[in-house]
Amino acid sequence: MVKRQFDYEQKIKDLKGKLEELNDLSKNMQFDLSNEIEILEQKIQEDRETRYQNLEPWEKVLLSRNPERPGAVDYIAALCDDWVELHGDRCFSEDAAIIAGIGSFEGQPLTILGYRKGKNTKENLLFNFGMPNPEGYRKIERLLRQAEKFNRPVLTFIDTPGAYPGIGAEERGQAWSISKVLMTMASLKVPVLAVVTGEGGSGGALTLAVSDRLLMLSNAVFSVATPEACASILWKDLERVEEMAMAMKITAQDLFGLDIVDEIIAEPVGGAHLNYEATIAEVKTAIKKHLSDIIARDRDELLAERYRKLRNIGRFNE
Amino acid sequence: MIKNTFIRKKYFPITPNIDQLQTQIRANLSTTTCPGCSSRVSDDTLAENLRVCPKCKHHFSISAGQRIELIADSGSFKEFNTGLSSINILDFPGYEEKLEKANEKSSLQEAIITGYASIGGHSIILAVMDSRFMMASMGSVVGEKVCRAVEHAIETRCPIVICTSSGGARMQEGMISLMQMAKTSAAINKLNEAGLLYISILTHPTTGGVSASFASLADIIIAEPGALVGFAGPRVIKQTIGQQLPEKFQHSEFLLEHGMIDIILERSQIRDKLTCLLNLHKGGNNG
Structure with a gap:
């Protein structure tokens, strides 16, 4: 039987x-x-303590999906002195799965973008379980351009199962809206810092992860598709998700080893959801360090390095 | 006597005509049932007709080699970056065997072929995906070859044409394959900065990580009739929403209607239209 809950x-x-x-x-x-x-x-x-240091990848998947975990909304509330939420893609509609706005972090104005999951059923329906439609990505695109116009660094929080697989989403160009953000993020002329706070699911999550620095909480995961999807597609066997979670190398520690993640932010024993204060303090320290670092860098150099970093991902024989 | 003819015989003696049967079997072997209209089309007719059903215009998949022959000037294609092959970065169970099988099936090293070519006398960079190789999923090699093709286009100041078909990111390479979406999108941005023309030709099927990266970022997007193009696969959408999907959902005709692509072209028209577009862009952004 596959473990569906982390009941330790x-x-x-x-x-x-x-x-x-x-x-x-x-x-x-x-x-x-x-x-x-x-x-x-x-x-x-x-x-x-030993138990939490030796979690199986699938256990991390379960932890990363815990609805009690702090999300973008909690981090923004705790880290920003001022915060103004902005809405809409100016084309079709507002997408509540994306929280976006301008905030001040230790006196530095930032454009902050994040996925928004609900903590209960009512919120989940409102935020579409954190799964954006094309409008969400077009809102991101709009506010990225705005950040560039005002030379405002960008901070992102990632926690989503992925882009919404719906009829309307496809009709309105889900693929087109995602690729546009990927391209914009890769060449945006302001510093970009990304933090994976929970579940990073597929291309729908990647949009906000294209950055100068990618940080990840210690129980967060990031994967090309959910272990469930991969187990069902590749092995035609949903019972083998635990094995698949292991094979896919999706934990913060694995991705740090693959040079995709720049720093792992330690969660308190038991997971981020058990101690907001300690988690937020750790996240704050990490954001402060990396943000001041990338803001201080020469802009052309920073952009060249962001491109080089992306360009070098991949291993093959030649 | 007459009565006898009305008596139902239980058994008929059958003397099979072996020759006739054999020809029949042979004929059956060399025909294909069209998934579009269910009629049987002989393989010879199909080959003559660029692998398009003469009755319903269903476009059958073609190999990268056939695609190159179809759109590039005869003998103009010169492949580059031939030596790249995949490795099992994550030690993913069974990946090597999958690669080997794909190689045997397609006699290709990987799911994309890239090179120099000319169309209507215009020098271009041409990249063509081949779905026989692991559904042309994008891993490190596909991502790298797309980026290098773009870099060749920038170096030689040539337009680039990419023919896509892909099931998406290659799951066996995990996050590394997902990151190829960002990597190729970043490369297309360099192409835009250089002011060079990029035309993508979407063929059946182009989904997931390829549709949501370089395939949808072209200046001009062409699709073959009936090609399935989208981010999420129809099966996933059906499962999520628990409803029947509209007819022709995610097909090129649907995409044209919703403003996602520029033109639908039958296979036989692609070369001429490409020549026309290349003529119109002569001189790139300085023209």
């Missing part, structure tokens, strides 16, 4: 509950077990 935390909770009971019992019986209990608590803590 529940086990820890149960164990801690048992320890609590033991504690009460020892008090009532006036039999001091506090030493033993402390040792056990420490042991649980150690076990938990």
